[in-house]
Ligand SMILES: NC(=O)C1=CN([C@@H]2O[C@H](COP(=O)(O)OP(=O)(O)OC[C@H]3O[C@@H](n4cnc5c(N)ncnc54)[C@H](OP(=O)(O)O)[C@@H]3O)[C@@H](O)[C@H]2O)C=CC1
């Protein structure tokens with residue numbers, strides 16, 4: 001039996017990890033969030049891992065509001081950088097495995113081929129910068145048997161995400177406008193959660209390794225919104241617009257597709273397409289019924 005600390009367990013990924021604990025009875029999950037374990041508090045985290053004999057930390061806690069981060073530089077850095085640095089130090093001192101989650105937004109979006117783990121980061125917004133600093137701190141402190149998993153466009157049944165926003169907007173409006181010049185791959189948090197708990201026992205590395213994980217295939221946010229509307233049979237038109245027209249506060253990369261070959265080959269895993277993963281999530285939120293035809 002391994003004792004695993006899940007930070008940010010009330011978020012999208014943390015909730016999905018908690019939901020599948022039954023499939024992994026050899027893990028005892030310790031579910032914490034801001035109210036029970038603030039990851040910015042070094043001694044609180046260290047005491048928690050000592051008192052509960054923690055073997056593994058899965059850090060799902062993060063500051064994830066991309067637009068708000070532009071104005072909240074200090075707090076986003078505290079959570080996405082300083083707290084990660086602290087956890088890396090604690091992991092090293094107590095010989096724990098640390099699984100840290102990062103983002104496609106550490107890249108600048110200028111690539112024309114999917115980003116592999118070796119490409120240099122160059123974040124263009126404050127959220128991406130804070131996550132990049134967290135990654136770099138972890139790489140520098142370099143606790144053994146620790147990894148960074150970068151993922152992209154995460155969504156789940158619970159929490160704030162693009163899928164739920166589009167479902168909500170499509171109830172309120174006949175027409176929604178969505179950017180068509182940002183390309184990536186959506187990721188169902190349930191798929192990532194399953195992969196994390198599957199690979200945890202197999203992690204064995206002297207130096208911190210980076211892996212990329214997303215659902216398979218690529219799309220723009222516009223195409224993603226179209227698929228959400230189509231599968232959910234909503235009577236709403238999705239219109240393509242440019243990022244310039246949408247004019248969000250934070251800059252988003254135009255291309256942030258991740259190359260997932262390394263994680264697939266290292267751990268011999270299959271990853272669902274983004275369309276199938278979306279159907280699975282929408283089924284869960286009762287937008288579609290079992291047995292309905294898959295996407296065309
Ligand atoms: N969401 C996305 O699209 C993507 C996310 N990621 C990364 O994946 C990981 C998981 O993301 P996701 O599940 O979507 O995140 P969420 O925003 O859904 O959840 C993050 C959780 O962390 C908690 N949290 C924030 N600050 C602290 C703190 N100081 N101490 C303890 N807990 C805290 C939040 O609590 P509260 O709500 O109270 O602030 C929330 O419950 C993150 O590292 C994120 O950067 C990567 C790519 C895409």
Ligand SMILES: Cc1cn([C@H]2C[C@H](O)[C@@H](COP(=O)(O)OP(=O)(O)O[C@H]3O[C@@H](C)C(=O)[C@@H](O)[C@H]3O)O2)c(=O)[nH]c1=O
Pocket residue numbers: 064065066067103104105151152153154161162165166169176177178179182221243246248252
């Ligand atoms: C809701 C909406 C968004 N958009 C655009 C805005 C933005 O460019 C894009 C995505 O919008 P969101 O704000 O939902 O997503 P965003 O917050 O950019 O999502 C990111 O979150 C962080 C945490 C990550 O790590 C990234 O991988 C990514 O998932 O779609 C529209 O064009 N029309 C709309 O109606």
